[in-house]
Amino acid sequence: MFRELHPNIKIRIYTSFLSRLVGSMVFPFMAIYFAREINAVTAGILLLIQVVVQFLAGFYGGYLADTRGRKKVMVAGEWMKVISTAGMILVNSPWYTSAWVTFVMLVLLGISMGIGNPAAEAMLVDVSTKETRTMIYSINYWTINLSIMLALIIGGWFFESNFFELLLSLLVISIFILWITKAKIEETYVPEEKSPHSFSLKPIFSSYVSVMKDVPFMLFTIGGIAILSIEFQRNNFMAIRLEEEIPKQMISIWGSIPIEMTGVRLISLLTVENTLLIVLLTATVNKWLKNKSEQRLMYIGFLVFGSGYSFLAFSNNMAVLMIAVFIMTIGELIYVPTRQTIIADMVDESRRGAYMAVNGIVFQAGKIFGVLGIMVWEAVGGIGMAFLIILFALGGVLFSRQAIVRRSQRPVYIAKKMT
Template identity: 60%
Template sequence: MFKTLHPNIRIRIYTSFLGRVIGSMIFPFMAIYFTNKINATVAGVLLLIHVVVQFISGLYGGYLADLLGRKRMMVTGEWIRVIGVVGLILVNSPWFVSPWITFLMMLIIGISSGLVNPAAEAMLIDVSTKETRAFMYSINYWAVNMSMMIGMIVGGWLYKDYFFELLLSLLVMSFVVLWMTVALIHETYVVQKTTKKEYGFSPLMKSYQTVIKDFPFVLFTLGGIMILALEFQRNNFIAVRLEDEITSRVWSFWGGMNLNIDGVKLLSLLTVENTLIIVLFTAVASKWIKGRAEQSIMYMGFILFGSGYAIMAFSNSIPTLFLAIVVLSIGELLYVPTRQSILADIVDDSKRGAYMAFNGFVFQVGKMLGALGIIVGEVIGGIGMGVAYMVLVLMGIMFSRIGILKYSNQKESSLFLETAKAK
C-alpha cells in the first residue's frame, strides 16, 4: 500500500527519516552540551529562545507556504539548514569551539525547520485523500519513532567522543535531503496570482484569525500543549539530571558481556526502549482501542504518560527508570491515536490546512516548556518537577475536556438551528 501513496508523500517520509536519524544523534543532547559549556540556567534560557525563534519562523513558514508555494519554502529551508550545519562544524572543530556561535547556528537551523515543516505538512495534506491520510500518518509516525531510536542509540555512544564527526555526517545528510527535495518533490500548490503579496505581521495574523476564534479547538490545543510539554522534558531537564546524577558504572550481562553506562548512554537506552515499545505495539494498541470510548482512553493515556515522566524526574534507580518507560509508553500508545481521532472531529474540514498548522504549534510551545524545565528544575529539584508534571497532566485533561464539551454543545446548537430552519 505504501507504493500507492503519492510520490511526494513517499519522498517526504524518506527525507524526514534520513534527517531525523542523524539529527537524533546530536540535537537531543544539546541541553547537555550547553549545560557543560556554560551552565544549566543559561542552557535553559538559550533553548527557550531557540524554540521561540522556531515558533515564530513556523508562523511565517505556514503563511509563506500559502503565499509562495510548498516546494519553494521547503527548498529555501533546506538551504538554510545546510548553512547552519556548516556553521556548527566550523565552531565545534578540533581547532575552535564556541558555544555562543553554536547557539547562533542552532537558531539558523531552527528557522530552517520553521520554514520546512509547515510547508511539508501542507504538501502532505494537498496530495493525500481522506482514505489514505490515516495510513500516511501511521507510516510517518512509525518512521519518526524508528529514526529517533536509531539516532539515539548511535548518539548516546558517540556524542561525547565523536561530536565533530557526527556534525560532518549531519552535513552530508543535509545535502542528500536538499538534493531529494529539489529533484524529486513536485509543487502541489498553485500560488494565487494577486497584485500584491503582503509579508507583514498583520496579514499573517489575519490568515490565522478564524482558527484563533474557534474556542473549543484552542482549548483542545492547550490540552495537547500540556501533555507535549512532558515529552520534551526528556531531552531537557531529565537529560541534564541523568547526566549529572548517574555516575558511570559497568553493568555485567549474560555471557560475560560488560557495558559501561553513564547518564547520557542511559538516556539513549531509555529512549530506545520507549521507541521499541511504540514500534512493536502500535498496531496492537490501535486494534484494542477500536470501538471503545475514545475520551476515557485518552485521559487514561494522559495519566500513565505523566506518571512515567514524574518517576523519571527524580528516580536514580535504573530498573525503576526502565519500568517508568513502560508506563509512559503504554500511556503514549493510548493517547496519541485517540487524541488524533478526536482532533479530526473538532477540525473544520473546509480550513484543515490552517487548523493543522495551528495544531503544529503544540510541539513548539511544548518545546518552550521543555526548555523552561531546565531552569525550573534547578529551583524545585526532581521531586518538585515530578509534582509539576502531574499538574500538567491534570491541566491537559481539564483543557481537553472543556474543549470537547464546548465543541459538542456548539455542534448540537448548529444541528438544532438547521433542523428549525428546515421546518
C-alpha cells in the same frame, strides 16, 4: 501500493528518515552540550530562544508555502540547513570551539525547519488522496520511530566523544537532501497570483483570528500543551539530571557482557526503550481501543503518561526508570490516537487548514515548557518536578474535558452530531 504513490511522497519519506536519523544523533543532546559548555540555566534560556524562533518561523513558513509555492520554500529551508550545519562544524572542530556561535547556527537551523516543514507537509497533502493518506502517515510514523531509535543508540554512545564527526555526517545528509529536493521534487502548488503582502505579518495574524476565538478548541489546545510539556522534559532537564547524577559505572548485559554506562547513555537507552515499545505495541493497543469511550480513554492515557514520567523526574535506579518508561509508553499509546480522533471532530471543516496550523502550537509550546523545565528543576529539584508533572497531567485532563463539554453545548455541534 507504495510503488504507486506520487514520487514526491516517496522522496519525502526517504529524506525524512535520513534527516531524522542523523539529526536525532545530535539535537536531543544539545541541552547537555550547552549545560557543559556554559551552564544549565543559560542552556535553558538559549534553547528556549531557539524554540520560540522556530515556532514563529513555522507560522511564517506555512503562509509562504501558500503564497510562494511548496518547492521554493522547501529548497530555501534546505539551503539554510546546509549553511547552519556547516557553521556548527566550523565552531566545533578540533581547532576551534564556540558555544555561542553554535547557538546562532542552531537558531538558523530552527528557522530553516520552521520555514520548510509546513511546505513539506502541505506538499504531501497536495499529492495524496483520502484513500492513501492513512497508509502514507502510517509508513511515515514507523520510519520516524525507527530512525529516532537507531539515531539515539548511536548518538547516546558517541555524542560526547565524536560530536564533530556526527556534525560532519549531518552536513553530508543535508547536502544530499538539498540536491534531491531541488532536482527531484515536483512543484505541487502554484499560486494563481502572488500576494503583494506576502512578506507582511498582518495577513498571517488576521487569518488565525477566527480560530483563536473558538474557546472550546483553544481549551483543547491548552490541554494538549500541558501533556506535550511533560514529554519534552526528557531531552531537557531529565537529560541534564541523569548526566549529572548518574556516575560512570560498568554494568553487565545478560550477566557476561560488560559495558560502561553514563547518564547520557542511560537517557539514550530509555528513549530507545520508549520508541521500541511504540513500534511493537501500537497495533495491539489500537485494536484494544476499538469500540471504547474515546474521551475516558484519553483522560486515562494522560494520567498514566504523567505517572510514568513523574518517576523519571527523580529516580536514579535503572530498573525503576525502565519500568517508568513502560508505564509512560502505555499512556502515550492510549492518549495519542484518542486525542487525534476527538480533535478531528472539533475542527470546523471549512477552515481545517487554519485550525490545524493553530493545533501546531501544541508541539512548539510543549517544547518551550520543556526548556523552561531546566530552570524550574534548578529551583525545585527532582521531587518538585515530579509533583509538577502530575499537575500538568491533571491540567491536560481538566482543560480537555472543559473543551469537550463546552463544544457539546453548542447548538450547531449538537445538530451536527444528531445528523
